[in-house]
Amino acid sequence: MRRPFVFINSAVSLDGKISNERREQVKISSPEDFAVVDKLRAESDAILVGIGTVLSDDPKLTVKNPDLREERVRQGLPPNPVRVVADSLARTPLNAQVLNSDARTVIAVSERAEGERIEKLKEKAEIVVAGKNRVDLKALMEYLWDAGIRKLMVEGGSEINYTFIKEGLVDEIRVFYSGIVIGGAKAPTLVSGKSFDVPVKFKIKSCEILGNGVAVVWSLR
Ligand SMILES: NC(=O)C1=CN([C@@H]2O[C@H](COP(=O)(O)OP(=O)(O)OC[C@H]3O[C@@H](n4cnc5c(N)ncnc54)[C@H](OP(=O)(O)O)[C@@H]3O)[C@@H](O)[C@H]2O)C=CC1
Numbered sequence: 001m002r003r004p005f006v007f008i009n010s011a012v013s014l015d016g017k018i019s020n021e022r023r024e025q026v027k028i029s030s031p032e033d034f035a036v037v038d039k040l041r042a043e044s045d046a047i048l049v050g051i052g053t054v055l056s057d058d059p060k061l062t063v064k065n066p067d068l069r070e071e072r073v074r075q076g077l078p079p080n081p082v083r084v085v086a087d088s089l090a091r092t093p094l095n096a097q098v099l100n101s102d103a104r105t106v107i108a109v110s111e112r113a114e115g116e117r118i119e120k121l122k123e124k125a126e127i128v129v130a131g132k133n134r135v136d137l138k139a140l141m142e143y144l145w146d147a148g149i150r151k152l153m154v155e156g157g158s159e160i161n162y163t164f165i166k167e168g169l170v171d172e173i174r175v176f177y178s179g180i181v182i183g184g185a186k187a188p189t190l191v192s193g194k195s196f197d198v199p200v201k202f203k204i205k206s207c208e209i210l211g212n213g214v215a216v217v218w219s220l221r
C-alpha cells in the first residue's frame with residue numbers, strides 16, 4: 001500500500017493528558033515547543049485531525065510564522081499545508097476555522113454522511129468518501145498519496161491517534177511532555193480506544209528540552 005510518511009504530534013501534561021475532562025483545548029506546549037510544531041507543520045504536506053478536535057478546539061491548522069510560509073512559497077508550495085478532517089458524518093460546522101480560505105481543506109467522510117451536509121461542505125472544502133460507516137484511514141492514505149501528499153502530520157485527538165496506530169499507519173510519534181498536571185480520570189490521553197493485546201513498541205529517535213518540558217520523537221520498532 002502506498003501512503004505518506006505519517007507522524008503524530010501531540011502535547012501531553014506530566015500526568016499524561018492531552019486536554020481536560022471537558023475536552024476543552026488546553027495550552028500544554030511551551031512557546032519553544034510551539035515554534036518547533038510550527039516548523040513541523042511548514043515541513044508537512046498535510047495536517048490531519050479528527051472531527052472531535054474540530055468540535056472541541058476549532059483549530060486553524062495553519063503555519064503561524066510568516067517566514068515559514070514565505071519559505072514554502074519560495075519552494076513553489078502553497079503558504080499552508082493541506083488540512084484534512086476525518087469526519088464520517090460530515091459534522092464539520094460550516095463556520096469552522098478549518099474551512100477558512102487560508103488553506104485547501106479535505107473533509108474525509110463515510111458513506112453514512114448525508115448528501116445535504118456534503119453539498120454544503122463542498123462549497124468550502126474538497127470531499128472524499130472513504131469507508132462505509134467510519135472513515136477508512138487506509139483508503140484515505142491512498143487518496144492523499146495520489147493527491148501528492150508525501151508527509152502527513154496527525155495532530156490528534158486521542159481517538160484518531162488510536163486508529164492510526166491500530167491500523168499500522170504511524171511511522172513516528174513526537175510527544176512534548178509538559179510540566180503541568182491537568183488531572184481528571186476521564187481527561188483524554190494521547191491514545192484512547194481499547195488496549196492492544198500486545199503493546200505497540202516504539203524506540204527513542206531523539207530527545208530535547210524545550211522550555212519547561214521535553215520533546216521526544218519515537219519511531220516504530
Ligand atoms: N494536546 C494536544 O496535542 C491535542 C489535544 N487535543 C484534544 O483532544 C480532544 C479531542 O480528541 P477526541 O475527542 O479523541 O477526538 P478526535 O479528534 O480524535 O476525533 C475523533 C472522531 O473522529 C472521527 N473519526 C472518523 N474516522 C475515524 C476513525 N477511523 N477512527 C477514529 N475516529 C474517526 C470520529 O467521529 P465520526 O465517527 O463522527 O467521524 C471520532 O469520534 C480535545 O479535547 C482536544 O483539545 C487534540 C489534538 C491535539
Ligand SMILES: Nc1nc(O)c(N)c(N[C@@H]2O[C@H](COP(=O)(O)O)[C@@H](O)[C@H]2O)n1
Nearest residue numbers: 011026027028029057059060061062155
Ligand atoms: N502542539 C500542541 N500543543 C498544545 O498545547 C495544543 N493544545 C495543541 N493542540 C493542537 O493544535 C491545534 C490548534 O491549532 P491552531 O493553533 O488553531 O492552528 C489543536 O486543534 C490541536 O490539534 N498542540
